[in-house]
Amino acid sequence: MSNDDYLLGICGSPRSQGTEYAIKYAINYLKEKYDYTSEFWTVKNKDIKFCIHCDYCIKEKKGCIHKDDMQELYIKLEHAKVILIGTPVFQGTISGQIKVIMDRCRAIVAKNPKIFKNKIGIALAVGGDRNGGQEIAIRTILDFYQQNHMICVSGGAFGANLxxxxxxxxxxxxxxESDKEGLRSIRKVLKRMIEFV
Ligand SMILES: Cc1cc2nc3c(=O)[nH]c(=O)nc-3n(C[C@H](O)[C@H](O)[C@H](O)COP(=O)(O)O)c2cc1C
Known part of the structure; x- marks a missing residue:
């Protein structure tokens, strides 16, 4: 397991809009306020194949059979100390792209069951509706972290609960840009996250 001191921000939106803006806001805030380094990665324009449940990863323990853009993400996931998954809300939960990334992580966990152990995980969700499923999307991301032995960090009570x-x-x-309360929830999460690194 490798835990280099940086945050990997993964954007689950297929376009450069609200989710990308929010993750980049987080990255800039971390740099300016805490001098903490981050890296941005987006699903936009990436070739990410579905898991086909071939069990190559389980049998061979050499990673995934697909050689697509997940290969570069696997390396970044392995090295990051903090993982921030940011998703647009699609049908009341995470985007399909983020779900596929989660499924494809089975391959690197099969190769190294401790790959995510003790990394810090934080979550961000952007909905078109005020209450469109953001918390359900966030919970799904936190479940992924928990399932993989990561440490889930939220902003705590009074503003960024999950x-x-x-x-x-x-x-x-x-x-x-005009969602002041939402941007505040990002800052609250990062304030807590910094206590863990
Ligand atoms: C397929 C699809 C499903 C969506 N479902 C929801 C939803 O269930 N709840 C919601 O609040 N917004 C929903 N939206 C709206 C997006 O979450 C919203 O426009 C968001 O800003 C998109 O992220 P982006 O700005 O990063 O592209 C949906 C959008 C799409 C394309």
């Missing part, structure tokens, strides 16, 4: 919760009002980046 994670960073944002409302784009279906106006993408512009909507997030």
């Amino acid at each position: 994670g960073a919760c944002l409302w784009s009002n279906d106006e993408g980046k512009k909507g997030i």
Whole structure:
């Protein structure tokens, strides 16, 4: 297991809009306020194949049979100390892209069952509706962290209970820029996260 001192921000939106803006806001805030380094990675324009349940990863313990853009993400996931998964809310939960990433992580866990152990996990969700499923999406991300022996960190009570919760009002980046409460929830999560690193 490798835990280099940086945050990996994964954007689960297929476009450069609200979710990407929110994750980049987090990355910039971490740098400016805490001088903490991050890296941004997005699913946009990436080739990410479905898990086909071939069990190659379980039998061979050499990672995934697919040689697509997950290969570069696997390396980043292995090295990051903090993982931030940010998702748009699709059908009341995480985007399909984020779900596929989670499924594909089975391959690296099969190769190294401790790959995620003791990494810090934080979650961010952007919904077009004010209450469109952000907390359900966040819970799904936290469940993934928990299942893989990570340490889940939220912003705590009074504003960011489970994670960073944002409302784009279906106006993408512009909507997030004006969601002051949502941006505050990002800052609250990062404040707590820094206590853990
Ligand atoms: C397929 C699809 C399903 C969506 N489902 C929901 C939903 O259930 N709840 C919600 O609040 N917004 C929903 N939205 C709206 C997006 O969450 C919202 O526009 C968000 O800002 C998109 O993220 P982006 O700005 O990063 O592209 C949906 C959008 C799409 C494309």
